[in-house]
Amino acid sequence: MSKQQQHWEKTRGLLFITLAIWFVFSIGIFFFGAEMESSSIRPFGYPLSYYMTCQGSLGIFVILIFWFAGRQEKIDEEFGFTEREDS
């Protein structure tokens, strides 16, 4: 397998992990709105359903993108596909 194919394999792997996390917090948990509402987990005292729609999921997305960008940079570095700074 060529270097480029290996790079793409890894990139794709990262994509699947990222999309899986994204799916859980953008779609998955909202199947359980009623359960979240009656849950005893109450971040900062808010009902869990309310908190996730106001801040929880949103904040997780921000962190997820930065984490994804960091991992992708590592993959690019590993295979020598990082851009030159001046390009």
Place this chain on the structure above:
Amino acid sequence: MIKGKFIDNLPKVYGIYTGGFLVFIILMAIAEQAGMSAKLIGICFVAFTVAIYAIIGYLSRTVQVDAYYVAGRQVPTVFNGMATAADWMSGASFVAMAGGIYFKGYGYMALLVGWTGGYVLVASLLAPYLRKFGCYTVPDFIGTRYGGNVARLSAVLVLTVASFTYVTAQINATGTIASVALDIPFGIAVYVGLASILLCSMLGGMRAVTWTQVAQYIVLIIAYLLPVFWISNKMGAGVFPHLMLADEVARIAELESQFGLGTVKNSAADLATVPKGLAGITKAHSEVNTTPWKFISLAVCMMAGTASLPHVMMRYFTTPSVKAARRSVGWSLFFIFLLYSSAPMLATLSKLSLMDPNLATGIIGKSIADVQALDWYQNWNQANLMFVSDFNGNGTLELNEFFMGGKAVVLATPEIAGLPYVISGLVAAGGMAAAMSTADGLVLAIANALSHDLYYKIIDPKAETAKRLIVARVLLVIIGFAGATIAALEIQGILGSVIWAFDFAMSGLFFPLVLGVWWKRANAQGAVAGMLLGLASGTAYLVWVRTGGAGFWGVTQLTFGIVGSLVSLVSMIVVSLITKAPDAATQKMVDEVRVPSGKTVLGKQH
């Protein structure tokens, strides 16, 4: 004061700008104490900020193609994040979102999740690859990746339909704010709004829009956060509202049951006396009040729409590198998060201010005559955004007898909570900034697609640079005027048009864009089928539901993108597979796009 290149001095330039703006707010506050009228303060805020944007627009004028289309590809990560956030957060986010949460609660917050979650798709599926491609516009990518004018033209069509639906809503919003702040009729205010939008973009294209959008972000975020923090502290609800309003949310639930929310219903005859567009509180503040599918389908449409809207995507063409494009998406979402996470807090504070009899500002349970004598009530009643009526004739204002327009939550809350008028002026300037920045991005996206993809790539490939840029500017003005003319007709509400725009974009562009990068076998025939059939079926579904059709799968006129994009996906795969695979050159091009290093696929100037 500032030496060297503008780009190297960005933190300093915008630091001074922010400081200057804060000084301006303080000066206005002093002027208010000295007796300046509320109306004059409003005019000063809007006129001053718009003048600054126009100056930035003028200073960023350019005659270079790559500066005009992609700001010379040298916008640093964090600043591009701010510009994208302003580009993204429209009049709907700024003026209407908190109101939507106020009235509809949990069900509405699907939009919050959708409008942020979409950025994960942008970062992982598209932005870095399209940046590597080196295109000027979204149809530029489609046209080159799939090859052929038909594909390019189809992309231009989808882009125009989606962006135009969106831009009329934004020009409408600038008109609304300008008409309130400057006290002129809406029909004229729309064109005042348009003139300010064109001032920012006409001379410098993307470069000018970028630097005005950064300036607009700073104004809009100050204008949104300052009142939220101020009201929260004034009310004693918490120093940092986002983490400290749990008691207030619980208190609202308590008051809701005390005031008989959901048990006391208004008769149809009573409701008929309420002015159009105003609503009472009928849904509980924090309860889960919708089915999972309704919530999820709306969120999915907004997410896929985010990843297909060209005015957002083209912001990531302006970064210096692929790596910067990726990080820039993170920064964009961070800056968006600052406002979005505050909107529910504003809705909570606003509702409690009005409802809680223990607060001086509470009006529910007071005598109707007292409420009608309130200064702010009279103002907003006159603006057709507030209404009370003694339906049960007991002389006391009940929860079901108070009505408000969605915009009033953001625009009127500072006044209701007893903040000085200077804050209301600031909020008006913020709303104007939000609507203008989005309108600028959209008008530019349409004009660029038409001038670059339709005129230069298809009609006259030999056109000289000067001629290309003149065509681009003429188109900008024409599209702006067309948008303003339709906005003046007021066909659909601001929020409704915005949601439609997402569904249109998702129907026609989501899968052709994503599969262009992630599926090598996708070819031109498939992409054209995907774009046209997706757009057509989505539109047909919308028309069908709007004209009384029953719909299926619980897909409504707000989520028709689900139907459109499914048709798009299936037809794209089927047609691609029954026609010839893309040639070796195209396959190689896709390989090129997938690695960050090396030259862009399209040259620096094309």
